[in-house]
Amino acid sequence: MSGIRLDKVCKNFGATEVIKGIDLEIEPGEFVVLVGPSGCGKSTLLNLIAGLETLTSGNIFIGDRKVNEVPPRDRDIAMVFQSYALYPTKTVRENITFGMETRRIPRDVQDAAVKEFATLLQIDKLLARKPGQLSGGQRQRVAMGRALVRKPDVFLFDEPLSNLDAKLxxxxxxxIKKLHQRLGKTSVYVTHDQIEAMTLATRIAVMDLGHIRQFADPATVYEDPADLFVAGFMGSPPMNMIPGKLVREDGMHVDCGGNGGTPMRFPLPDAIARRVADQEGMDVVLGLRPETIFAAGTELPGPNRYIFERPVVVEEPTGPDTMIVFEIAGLDLIARVRPQDGKPQGTSFRFEVEMDRAKLFDAKTGLRL
Ligand SMILES: Nc1ncnc2c1ncn2[C@@H]1O[C@H](COP(=O)(O)OP(=O)(O)O)[C@@H](O)[C@H]1O
Ligand SMILES: [Mg+2]
Structure with a gap:
């Protein structure tokens, strides 16, 4: 099995730099997700690995082999796209075996491969149908089957689930996660959906404007975001970001609301305060995830909790949780509370924040402090 290594990879389209010097090392058997907003260069990077685009500069290795000049069909990869492009006049079986047919693979080998993967993908009862007689999810399974039967060294996926409805x-x-657990093949998966990235990846590469902002396992990306971009992109509802200034008064605090709106002074726990002890007056952004703000007294007591009261602006029940929107520093902030703690608009709400889980960023550079 092969890993993948990108070394200072750049790609320009005309004068536009789309991939701006990316280094990335993917271990054999890993499931790496490239995630980022539309247009940040995910598909371009995947197409470079696949060989569907040529490099402007840099090197790509699959295993020990430098593949810069190797055509796609000789890279031992299989790719699954968002639009699965099945042959409409061929049956499911013919769609799956088409590639083997053209490579003149013997019929019994084809049959064995179809049997193995059709069962795995639960399409074994659909082999005689045409794509027009399948649901979107079944068609995507067939497309996956077509990639799997080739038994490639590396799988590449470009938003394969984006056309499906939410449940599917x-x-x-x-x-897909079960398949990877079973086959253990090195995989690179592109999506703009941060939940998909969190749930599937062994490691996530968060991309923005042709750069990788952070490459780490899902828990690290979520709990230790490298900068404001990563912090804001991962998580739904997103992290509350409150601009403020560092002040020292009985320990370090963040003073929010200096430019209007309701002011609030959040005390920083020692672990964070120590890192910014000599930065008094600095412009910062305080990041509080919605799930670290809850109704006061409803969780076990812990250190470094801060309690404050604000009126409810909007109450949004989602079923398992209720979102409470409230205002600080002129911003709409969100707390994720238990459904039974929800209160109607206008009611005063006592919030408790786990300041231990607060993130602090340099307002100028966006970097985590
Ligand atoms: N063949 C091309 N010619 C010119 N520009 C392109 C081409 N392909 C992609 N781009 C541009 O490169 C940027 C990244 O595109 P893409 O990799 O498709 O982004 P993503 O998959 O993250 O949405 C976009 O601004 C897009 O318009
Ligand atoms: Mg894309």
Whole structure:
């Protein structure tokens, strides 16, 4: 099995730099997700690995082999796209075996491969049908089967679930994870959906404007975001970001609301305060995830909790949790509370924040402090 290594990879389209010097090392058997907003260069990077685009500069290695000049069909990869492009006049079986047919693979080998993967993908009862007689999810399974039967060294996926409805997307996400657990093949998976990235990846590469902002396992990307971009992109509802200034008064605090709106002074726990002890007056951004703000007294007591009261602006029940929107520093902030703690608009709400889980960023550079 092969890993993948990108070394200072750049790609320009005309005068536009789309991939701006990316280094990335993917271990054999890893499932790496490239995630980022639309247009940040995910597909371009994947196409470079696949050989569907040529490098402007840099090197790409699959295993020990430098593949810069190797055509796609000789890279031992299989790719699954968002639009699965099945042959409409061929049956499911013919769609799956088409590639083997053209490579003149013997019929009994084809049959064995179809049997193995059709069962795995639960399409064994659909082999005689045409794509027009399948649901979107079934068609995506067939497209996956077509990639699997080639038994490639590396799998590349470009938003394979984006065309499916929400329920099916969750089902297929589980299927893809099961497949990877079973086959253990090195995989690179592109998506703009941060939940898909969190659930599937062994490691996530968060991309923005042709750069990788952070490459780490899902828990690290979520709990230790490298900068404001990563912090804001990962998580739904997103992290609350409150601009403020560092002040020292009985320990370090963040003073928010200096430019209007309701002011609030959040005390920083020692672990964070120590890192910024000599930065008094600095412009910072305080990041508080919605799930670290809850109704006061409803969780076990812990150190470094800060309690404050604000009126409810909007109450949004989601079922398992209720979102409470409130205002500080002129911003709409969100707390994720238990459904039974929800209160109607206008009611005063006592919030408790786990300041231990607060993130602090340099307002100028966006970097985590
Ligand atoms: N063949 C091309 N010619 C010119 N520009 C392109 C081409 N392919 C992609 N781009 C541009 O490169 C940027 C990244 O595109 P892409 O890799 O498709 O982004 P993503 O997959 O993250 O949405 C976009 O601004 C897009 O318009
Ligand atoms: Mg894309």
């Amino acid at each position: 997307r969750i089902e297929m996400r589980t299927e």
